[in-house]
Amino acid sequence: MFVRFEKKDGKISGHMMALERDQLSETRAEKSLAASLPDKISDEVNIESILRNFDTDMEVYQGPLELLFYFNAKIGREIVTEKLVKFVTEKSHSRELGGDFEIFEIDDVHIVELIKRSEEIVAWGRSRRELPKIAIIGMIATLDDYIARLAKVVCINKSSYIFGKEKTVALSDILTHSNLDELKEKILSEEVERLMRDGHDSQVQWFEKALNAEIIKNYPLWPEFMEICARRNLFTHTSGVVSGSYVALGKKFGFAAGVTAGTKLSVDSGYYRRSVHVLYDFYFKLAHLVWRKLDLDCGVCPNESLNIHSYKLVVDKKYNQAIDILEYGLNIRGVISERTKRMMAINLANSYKMIKEFDKSKEVLSRFDWTAVSTDFKICVCAIEGRIPDLISLMETHGRGSEDAPVDYENWPVFREARRDAKFREAFKAKFGIPIKIKSPRVGVDDEALEGNIEAQSAIGQSETASI
Structure with a gap:
């Protein structure tokens, strides 16, 4: 690198x-x-390239923005509160002390400044509640942009679906375009623009028809996906107050049972993180469906791409997201190399283990026979199963002469728990002549810290009627 x-x-x-x-x-x-330049335009219709860009854009919502919501807002409120206290202390001419309070008297001449500083505190307090709503709106806008890119891929690679319909083209359009390719590009662009004006359910139905696939029926997170999109509309048009259309959509798609019109919905840490998970999962699987159905050449096979993207999720400790993607990958019909399949299984089993779903971790490993595999796989299985003595024994005879071996033990997510074991660390130093490096936690938002600030709500559609 x-x-x-x-x-x-x-x-x-x-x-x-x-x-x-x-x-x-x-x-x-x-x-x-x-x-x-023209030879670079192909990236616009390369699914792998689109997915990499989607990963990068969604990362904004999973790291930096969470810090902004739950910590910057708190710190900002504390700063303006300190400024108010200093202002009042300096400008007051009498002070009353109580057991757990203080009262200051301040001249009316300072009332405008006093109100301004007081409103700053209220604004920072509200920001902690309002910023996550804005982020949900932003995420859906990002999703829409990438859905449009996928629609363009379908239009270009399956133009027969578009041009198989009856189309009326104005004579002026025909005369103003120098060739049929330009006219075709205009028609395809208009098709995508028309599609993006529809609701998300209609957009997915368009993909179903174009690809001859059942998406809604086979996607278990569909009710949650539609609820997030519907709640986004509430934040955009009613500041989160439930409307009749939200209730109707809930009945149609099976979400928000019991929520009535007039209730005000908000976004806490649990809902926000689940939204990121669902939107990422939906788009990733839709992109792979397009890729596989159209049998596109994107420079890498879709199975390898799925393996790489899911591994990144495991590295970033996004275990639940990785689990959904890996279960999907292992259940896809079609040709997949045995090595790729086993790599997915290792990462899936390890992800289950890291969220303490130990029985599911064992079940994933039990789907394969690990006796006649390379030492790499055997070492990983030992690490997942917590068989430290066997892991040490294999490490002592594996990777001899390989410069990458120490780095693998230090970096691979499968060795996260083994790296904490004193015997393993001792054996590592004896084997490689250097102490194992324990990496500092990735900069981001700590789950417990977040949930200590804002109580998590797991149910989609749960309401909050918090007052200022």
């Missing part, structure tokens, strides 16, 4: 990463120019 830092005025202005040195020879400006 090569990393290139770009500088401007002596300061780091950005960075790039690549597996090969030659891939870092272009400047950002050159890459930007190259991206606009």
Whole structure:
């Protein structure tokens, strides 16, 4: 892996990463120019490229924004509160002390400034409640953008579905386009624009017809997906107050039972995280359905792509998201290499273990015979099953002469618990001559800290009528 830092005025202005040195020879400006050239347009219809960009955009909602919601709002409120206390203390001319309170008298001349500072405290308090709503709106907007990209992929690769319908084309459109390709591009763009004006259920039905697939019926998270989309509409149009259309959609798609019109809905940490999970899961699986149904060449096979993306989720400790993707991957019909399938099983079993679903972890491993496999797999199975003596024995005879071996033990998620074991650490040092590096936790939001600030609600459609 090569990393290139770009500088401007002596300061780091950005960075790039690549597996090969030659891939870092272009400047950002050159890459930007190259991206606009015709031979780069294919990235717009490359599912793997689309998924990588989707991953990056969704990461914004899973890390930085959570910090902003639940910590910055709290810190900001504390700062403006301290400023108010200082202002009142300095401007007051009498002070009354109680057991757990203080009362200050302040001249009326300061009332405007006093109200302003008081309103700042209220605003910061509200931000902790309002920012997650804004993020839900943003996530749906991001999702819509990527659904449009998938629709474009379908239109380009299965234009017979679009042009098989009866189409009326204005004579002026025919005359103003220099060739049929331009006219075709305009018609396809209009098809995507029309589709994106529909509701999400209608959009998915469009994909069902275009791909000849049953999506809604076979997607278990469909009610949750539709509830998130419906709640987003409430935040956009009614500030979260339940409308009759929300109730009707709930009856149609099976969500929010018991919620009545007029109830005000909000977003807590549990709901927010579940929303990120569901929206990511839905899009990932829809993208893979398009990829597989159209049998597209995206530079990597879909199974390998799924394996790579799910591994990243495990590395980032997003175990529940990884589980849903990996269960999906292991149950897909079609050709999949035995090695890829076993790698998925290892990551799935480890993910179940990390959320303390030990029986499910054992069940996943039991789907395969691990006796006649490479040592890599045997070591991973030992780590998941917690057989430290067997793991140490295999480590002592495995990776001899390999420079990557120590790094693998330090980095692979499957060894997270083994790295905490004193005997394993001792054996590692004896084997490789260096102490094992225990990485610091990834910068992000701690689950317990979040749930200590805002009580998690697990049920979709649960309401909150909090007052200021």
